[in-house]
Amino acid sequence: xxxxxxxxxxxxxxxxxxxxxxxxxxxxxxxxxxxxxxxxxxxxxxxxxxxxxxxxxxxxxxxxxxxxxxxxxxxxxxxxxxxxxxxxxxxxxxxxxxxxxxxxxxxxxxxxxxxxxxxxxxxxxxxxxxxxxxxxxxxxxxxxxxxxxxxxxxxxxxxxxxxxxxxxxxxxxxxxxxxxx
Numbered sequence: 018x019x020x021x022x023x024x025x026x027x028x029x030x031x032x033x034x035x036x037x038x039x040x041x042x043x044x045x046x047x048x049x050x051x052x053x054x055x056x057x058x059x060x061x062x063x064x065x066x067x068x069x070x071x072x073x074x075x076x077x078x079x080x081x082x083x084x085x086x087x088x089x090x091x092x093x094x095x096x097x098x099x100x101x102x103x104x105x106x107x108x109x110x111x112x113x114x115x116x117x118x119x120x121x122x123x124x125x126x127x128x129x130x131x132x133x134x135x136x137x138x139x140x141x142x143x144x145x146x147x148x149x150x151x152x153x154x155x156x157x158x159x160x161x162x163x164x165x166x167x168x169x170x171x172x173x174x175x176x177x178x179x180x181x182x183x184x185x186x187x188x189x190x191x192x193x194x195x196x197x198x
Contacts, residue, residue, distance in 0.1 A: 048087040048158040048165070051115070053172050053193040054079045055150065057124075060141060060182035070131040072138060074098070074106060080121040087160040089115045092167070094154040098127070100140070105133045105148070144185070146178040152193055171196040 057077035078096070082089050094110040106127035115121050129137060140146035152172040158165040172193035179185030 045086075048084045048089075048160060050083075050168075050170060051089055051091075051156065052079075052081040052083060053152055054081070054190050055174065055176060055184075055193070056190045058176055058178075058184045058191070060137075060178065070134065072129045072134045073126055074129060075124075075126040078110070078123045078125070080115065080123070082115045082117065082119050084158070084160075085118050087158045088117055090157040090159065090164070091115065092155040094152060097151045097153075099149040099151070100133060100137050100146070103133050103136075105129045105137060141178050141182055142180060144180045148176045148178065150174050150176060150191075150193065151196065173197075 055076055056079050057075075059075050061073060061075065080091075090112075091110075091114070092112050095107065096110070097107045098105050106129055108125055108127050110123050110125070113121065137146060150173060153170070155167040155169050157167055173196040174191045174193040176191050177185045183189075184191060
């Protein structure tokens, strides 16, 4: 009777230690979400006296993988830019892979057509323009040769634009954060 109690106690100790080991591994290897930041944003020729019926907006998106143990596989990234409730432009960044603790920079542009260009140009010249950017994608994490399931990401940010057509806040970059539900 005493031998069976010791045997069950020994099995219970092994299971407890394995449980603690699995919990520690899960906490250590759990991947974090990537960071998205718009670091360069400009509306060229906004002060030009020749008013055209469309404009171009250029931006640079920095994507950082904060994980030291996990690579990230990105599906297509969809960026939508809003002025008020109107969509002024959108862009799709093709799928790519980002290694452990790396960053990826995307320099891109899009055209703004009339009638949105006239309203946006007027707001920029009055220094009251603000664009909202929405980012949507799905990612998979790869840790120790194991790929995770797809995780949906939705981020947004507000870009204040000064009279010069560039980001007007002091930091000169806009971090995209979790979108409000």
